[in-house]
Amino acid sequence: MTLVVDALGFGYPGGAPLFRDAEFRVDAGSVVGVTGPSGAGKSTFGALLAGDLRPRSGVITVDGAPLPLRGFRPVQLIHQHPEHAVNRTWRMRAVLRESHAVPQETLDQLGIEPGWLDRRPGELSGGELQRFCIARALHPATRYLVADEMTAMFDAITQATIWHRLLAIVRERGLGMVVISHEPALLDRVCDEQVAVETLR
Amino acid sequence: MTVSAARRPRGRRDLLVSLAVVVVVVACVVAGGLLLDPAQIRPNAGPPSSPPGLRHLFGTDHLGRDMFTRTVHGLGLSLAIGVLTAAVGTVISAVLGVCAALFGRWVDGLISWIIDLAIGIPHLIFMILLAFVVGGGVPGIVLGIALTHWMSLALLVRADVRQIRGAEFLLVSRGLGRSPLFIAWRQVTPLILPQLLVGFVLMFPHVILHEAALTFLGFGFSPQTPAIGILLSEGMPHISSGMWWLAVFPGVTLLLVVLAVARLGDRIRTVLDPATAHA
Numbered sequence: 001m002t003l004v005v006d007a008l009g010f011g012y013p014g015g016a017p018l019f020r021d022a023e024f025r026v027d028a029g030s031v032v033g034v035t036g037p038s039g040a041g042k043s044t045f046g047a048l049l050a051g052d053l054r055p056r057s058g059v060i061t062v063d064g065a066p067l068p069l070r071g072f073r074p075v076q077l078i079h080q081h082p083e084h085a086v087n088r089t090w091r092m093r094a095v096l097r098e099s100h101a102v103p104q105e106t107l108d109q110l111g112i113e114p115g116w117l118d119r120r121p122g123e124l125s126g127g128e129l130q131r132f133c134i135a136r137a138l139h140p141a142t143r144y145l146v147a148d149e150m151t152a153m154f155d156a157i158t159q160a161t162i163w164h165r166l167l168a169i170v171r172e173r174g175l176g177m178v179v180i181s182h183e184p185a186l187l188d189r190v191c192d193e194q195v196a197v198e199t200l201r
Numbered sequence: 202m203t204v205s206a207a208r209r210p211r212g213r214r215d216l217l218v219s220l221a222v223v224v225v226v227v228a229c230v231v232a233g234g235l236l237l238d239p240a241q242i243r244p245n246a247g248p249p250s251s252p253p254g255l256r257h258l259f260g261t262d263h264l265g266r267d268m269f270t271r272t273v274h275g276l277g278l279s280l281a282i283g284v285l286t287a288a289v290g291t292v293i294s295a296v297l298g299v300c301a302a303l304f305g306r307w308v309d310g311l312i313s314w315i316i317d318l319a320i321g322i323p324h325l326i327f328m329i330l331l332a333f334v335v336g337g338g339v340p341g342i343v344l345g346i347a348l349t350h351w352m353s354l355a356l357l358v359r360a361d362v363r364q365i366r367g368a369e370f371l372l373v374s375r376g377l378g379r380s381p382l383f384i385a386w387r388q389v390t391p392l393i394l395p396q397l398l399v400g401f402v403l404m405f406p407h408v409i410l411h412e413a414a415l416t417f418l419g420f421g422f423s424p425q426t427p428a429i430g431i432l433l434s435e436g437m438p439h440i441s442s443g444m445w446w447l448a449v450f451p452g453v454t455l456l457l458v459v460l461a462v463a464r465l466g467d468r469i470r471t472v473l474d475p476a477t478a479h480a
Binding site: 071087090 | 368369370372373374375376377378379388391392
């Protein structure tokens with residue numbers, strides 16, 4: 001039960017290759033940190049893992065099967081800016097339903113209050129919105145989570161709350177997790193191992 | 202004016218005024234169509250060729266038909282055709298614009314080619330051709346005008362959707378296994394709805410004027426229908442003989458309705474534009 005990246009090659013059109021023969025693996029139930037300076041390709045790597053970008057060469061397999069090209073992807077990406085990751089014309093109830101019928105238990109674990117469900121994204125704070133994005137990513141079929149600077153824009157207390165609650169759920173479900181961040185303190189705290197993105201290039 | 206109305210933003214107040222004008226005009230036309238005696242549009246309803254007076258507000262034509270009743274019926278027909286045609290045109294624009302922006306380079310190339318082609322044809326000639334092929338009447342007018350007036354709105358929609366097509370929430374939607382159709386309909390359409398609304402209202406006056414033009418040229422309604430275009434084409438030869446009321450009243454009322462709706466469209470755009478940029 002592993003997310004395996006094998007001989008991955010990728011570059012943006014017209015640009016130099018960003019990754020060449022990159023090898024990377026995350027076991028289910030473990031938390032791997034990806035570090036690196038700005039512009040080193042951390043977010044691109046996250047998008048490749050989640051299937052939002054297609055690799056030029058190499059394969060990404062999830063528990064032995066290649067990452068599906070269409071349909072639900074078992075690797076879900078949580079973005080840095082939640083306000084960009086939800087449609088501003090939708091109510092939060094619809095945002096959750098787009099993924100699955102999120103059980104009340106998950107909502108309680110993430111601290112989502114029932115009153116928030118009938119609001120639109122513009123009527124919630126960033127921290128509140130990000131909880132919805134996390135709840136949405138926790139589809140029953142999700143095997144791995146990629147958190148791309150998930151809490152970089154929040155104050156320390158909100159950061160701590162969100163990480164506490166998410167890691168509890170991840171451990172409970174035995175999910176694998178990739179944490180992309182340039183905050184060493186956070187990575188030291190939540191990750192089992194850390195990989196510098198430069199080693200993938 | 203009340204205090205609360207004065208405090209409202211100016212754009213919104215203007216919008217409410219224009220909306221009220223349009224609602225009153227439409228209500229008058231609908232009420233007139235229901236309440237006025239249909240016998241008045243038959244020949245010999247009054248003395249032939251009488252100038253405007255109390256009994257016949259807009260006068261009568263050479264067959265003694267009451268011009269006021271005919272004008273109101275004609276406006277009702279114009280409004281109905283206008284709504285129908287503008288709706289058809291808006292739907293075509295929305296579907297093609299969204300498909301061009303979302304469904305890949307090949308679809309975009311094809312649709313852009315169709316748009317360029319349709320813009321390239323002089324639209325009056327294209328419209329006459331379409332109306333002639335379909336055989337006049339309501340289908341001819343609706344198709345003829347709708348198929349010649351969707352291009353500019355389709356280009357706007359395409360440009361709008363291109364701006365949001367790389368948005369993160371669309372990537373998330375795809376990652377959750379949602380189909381391109383779901384994304385186009387549920388995610389993208391609500392975001393371009395203001396643009397579509399403005400396009401619909403601004404298309405409406407074009408449609409009414411073109412309907413009158415097509416009918417005037419003889420490719421629209423049959424002569425016994427009390428359409429504004431028929432009234433105008435019937436009235437034109439009589440202007441030189443002094444019967445000015447036959448063409449002036451239908452023409453002026455049509456102009457007023459068109460101006461009211463066009464103004465409403467402009468004001469909706471004024472109010473919605475900043476909102477679409479910020480909200």
